[in-house]
Amino acid sequence: MNPDLTGLWNTTMDGLDCCGFYNYTDFTDSPSYNDNGMAYPEQCCLKGICDLDNASNANVTGCLPKLVELIDENIIIIGAVALGIAALEIAAMAASMSMYRKIGSKSR
Known part of the structure; x- marks a missing residue:
């Protein structure tokens, strides 16, 4: 165990x-x-x-029923946190792409 x-x-x-x-x-x-x-x-x-x-x-x-109930009671919070994390990921990806393009244009 x-x-x-x-x-x-x-x-x-x-x-x-x-x-x-x-x-x-x-x-x-x-x-x-x-x-x-x-x-x-x-x-x-x-x-x-x-x-x-x-x-x-x-x-x-x-x-199991208690966990399902807990998730159902907090679905709005869980969804909001998931959307917040997704927004941060997209913003980080956009920032890294912007920096990549700037670095690429300076090396030419």
């Missing part, structure tokens, strides 16, 4: 209050599940030891 990826995934589940990509069953038979005595991540349960019974009764939403 990659500890960086595990940490990132745990942070995502903590921040979005979700469990797994779809739900707790994403972790069934995973190395982490098997190494921790067939226990699911704590984010998959509301309280107590996160075993199969607690995880299935908790009904914690998967992270």
